[in-house]
Amino acid sequence: YKLRFNQALLNQNQQAFIEEVVPHECAHLIVYQYFGRYHEGKKVMPHGRQWKQVMSEVFNVEPKVRHNFSSAKRARRTFAYICACHDRIHDLSAIRHNRIVRSDARYVCKSCKESLRIK
Template sequence: MQQQTLFRHLNMQVQRKVNACLALAEKHFQRTFPIPEIHYRVRGLKAGVAYLEKNSLGFNRTLMLENSDEFITQVVPHEVAHLVVYQVFGRVKPHGEEWRGVMGELFGLTPHTCHRFNLESVRGQTFAYRCNCRVHHLSLRRHHNIQRRNMRYICRECQGELVPCSPNKN
């Protein structure tokens, strides 16, 4: 029951942070912004997602509960900035100069494109694949794409194709 109480408290903080960010944007851009719908159905490694056309924000409940302070101060404004940028500038690069401007100049935050949360509690099963330079741990989805759909993944560093690591035969 304590986790449910914490979630309700954090949900109220998220709502307040969204409203505060939108108030800053309204003052700066001299226009109103509609209040977005908020849900907590984001899964996996993502902390949050902005659904631009739907004016909706999705957040990862588990990561919010585990990282509440940084989540409220960084992730929520990050996603609100995406909505503001879309409504003011239209479709632009997701973390381009417009988004960086809203994050830095308007919200007063360093415009990080990724969170740095511990992901152990949300990481699913992984599969070891190797390239020419190292071992990669692929998600179940990517593993199935390789096994069932004959998809290929290439290492960004060495450009080598990822191949399954041989299981130990000891």
């Protein structure tokens, strides 16, 4: 399993981030490992009873779903992709670009239905 954290939020809110966000994300891993996707015939919800229990009993942290850290908005980086149409540039977000690089996803042009490739 692998956890990834927002480096900017960590840098801006180090102590609170470590006290709140790290246990929050670790609790998700523990719940998934221990209960799986279903428990007693019911779907295990991401912030459901099992997650709240792990947050409270394992980490002794109030089970909050959202943090309230302020974050400065930054310009979003995009990557230019092309398809078989060749007359169109598809600007993909860094998140989508990274998914393609990791082979976790592939995206297609809505017009020609061909896979997008980096320009």
